[in-house]
Amino acid sequence: MRLPYFFFGTLMDPDVLRLVLGRSPGSFSTAATLHGYARVRVANEPYPALVSAPGASVDGLLLRNYSDEDDRRIRYFEDFDFAIEQTVVETATGPEDAHFCGAISNIAPTDLPWSYEDWMLTEKDRFLQVAEIYMAAYGTLEGEAADKLWLDTVADLFGR
Template structure:
């Protein structure tokens, strides 16, 4: 079982529940030392290292190996799963995050990703493009 920190489309249940097959407890959390940026011509973000920055997101607790494999597939080549320390309201915990795979630096649009815009309009577009993860 692994804790998975999410900061983009997977923070939203309509996306998360299409990828994983089980239900997990979640908590608001923060990833220090990273910034969330747009991906060129996409509705989803990427996390890149950045001093004095942080990303607010959702931590899913005790994700089973089958669902981690599904998440690995979903995230694709742009991302790699790396170990990080996540800050919670009552302390810190070790977890995994899908951050930019450095060989894909060219896909980063350094504008901040807008969570609210994704929630209002981007998620619909995203779900239309990624229906294959319903199985």
């Protein structure tokens, strides 16, 4: 059985997930909490990362129903700056194994918390433009070329 994805940042947003998957994501099936981590801003980026934080927790959503192509598109979107890791999240029915995208390289987590609600108000519209441009390159750009496209688009739209 395929593990669900635990989304804790921009992929919680149905509009972002629609662009990433290239289709309607339907509804998320489960709210979940990941203990032992905090969600923080990434320097010069409009998305968060998780950092180890004993005693802290991060609320998110589980994506249960996804295809192999959805998985490839999610991994492309997460780029080589992140690794797909396995963890245990808490749901209303108890603990459950899940995947999440953990930072591995090329990003600089800050000490500033990242708020989904604040992101929706201040950054979502521009982020959707970045995601649309980036995902339009799915299947044609990889690695450093894809990363350059992301960085250039964020710099253009966010002035970073």
